[in-house]
Amino acid sequence: MSSPPVVLAVAGTDSGGAAGLAADLATLGALGCHGACAVTAVTAQDTTGVHGIHPVPRAVVSAQLDAVVADLPVSVVKTGMLGTSAVVRLVAERLAHLPIVVDPVLAATSGAVLGDGDVVRAYVTQLLPRATLATPNLDEARALTGLDGSPAELAARLADLGCAVVVTGGGEAAADWFALPGGPARAFEHVRVDTSNDHGTGCTFASAIAAGLANGHELDVAIPAAAAFVTGQLTVSRDWDLGRGRGPIAHTTTTNRTDHLEETP
Numbered sequence: 001m002s003s004p005p006v007v008l009a010v011a012g013t014d015s016g017g018a019a020g021l022a023a024d025l026a027t028l029g030a031l032g033c034h035g036a037c038a039v040t041a042v043t044a045q046d047t048t049g050v051h052g053i054h055p056v057p058r059a060v061v062s063a064q065l066d067a068v069v070a071d072l073p074v075s076v077v078k079t080g081m082l083g084t085s086a087v088v089r090l091v092a093e094r095l096a097h098l099p100i101v102v103d104p105v106l107a108a109t110s111g112a113v114l115g116d117g118d119v120v121r122a123y124v125t126q127l128l129p130r131a132t133l134a135t136p137n138l139d140e141a142r143a144l145t146g147l148d149g150s151p152a153e154l155a156a157r158l159a160d161l162g163c164a165v166v167v168t169g170g171g172e173a174a175a176d177w178f179a180l181p182g183g184p185a186r187a188f189e190h191v192r193v194d195t196s197n198d199h200g201t202g203c204t205f206a207s208a209i210a211a212g213l214a215n216g217h218e219l220d221v222a223i224p225a226a227a228a229f230v231t232g233q234l235t236v237s238r239d240w241d242l243g244r245g246r247g248p249i250a251h252t253t254t255t256n257r258t259d260h261l262e263e264t265p
């Protein structure tokens with residue numbers, strides 16, 4: 001049997017298991033990839049919000065990147081919460097030879113700040129010009145551009161930094177806006193799931209795109225396929241009742257596998 005493609009997720013942890021590395025590794029595994037990881041921050045987080053953030057020192061993030069890249073054939077890098085401008089610069093310097101999908105995490109849905117002004121500047125000047133794709137939501141696109149335009153305008157403006165961009169349309173919108181450098185944005189429309197169990201959608205979406213690229217697909221295939229994956233997982237968790245806040249998008253598979261239990265004597 002051939003080995004799966006390897007995707008390196010560089011991101012923070014969510015103790016509630018909805019967003020961050022929990023979402024990344026579950027999504028990568030579900031989509032046929034081996035997920036390696038470098039932890040950038042530990043958050044005390046649940047469905048109601050972020051209660052504490054502990055950034056991992058740059059040297060410890062660096063050691064994790066070195067260990068993975070020296071040993072595993074990484075095809076694609078996916079970044080989530082990087083936490084500090086030093087870690088944004090580190091990723092830009094150390095991993096620029098690989099395709100990078102950047103989810104520029106600046107805030108959680110609850111409003112908690114996961115990246116400050118220095119982090120925004122480091123994304124704009126260091127990482128986005130070296131990235132393959134960035135996947136900001138509308139608030140993150142506004143913070144990165146300093147503008148208050150439409151999702152299409154912001155996608156096109158951000159793409160001028162040198163990478164492809166998808167401005168995601170959570171909330172009421174059922175479209176994501178995709179732009180390549182120098183071109184206008186176009187919409188990828190998809191079905192909207194009516195649910196409040198949507199914590200972790202951004203991480204799941206970006207990881208699913210990274211898995212699509214690692215499996216050999218182009219962006220214009222990987223992006224709508226990732227949106228379809230998110231829609232499917234939101235449908236699985238639509239009626240769940242987990243936690244007191246915005247519940248997790250499903251990271252389970254749609255089938256409940258029990259065959260391994262039946263084989264146990």
Ligand SMILES: Nc1ncnc2c1ncn2[C@@H]1O[C@H](COP(=O)(O)OP(=O)(O)O)[C@@H](O)[C@H]1O
Binds near residue numbers: 168171191202231234
């Ligand atoms: N209720 C929903 N139904 C279907 N797709 C959704 C829904 N909410 C978000 N998405 C999709 O999930 C992906 C991540 O978007 P978004 O939720 O905006 O990211 P973030 O979690 O970073 O704010 C996008 O493809 C977006 O269109």
Ligand SMILES: Cc1ncc(COP(=O)(O)OP(=O)(O)O)c(N)n1
Binds near residue numbers: 011081107200
């Ligand atoms: C540790 C950590 N990383 C990223 C996020 C943001 O998650 P995302 O899926 O982009 O968005 P929300 O689910 O918060 O809307 C996070 N909360 N924690």
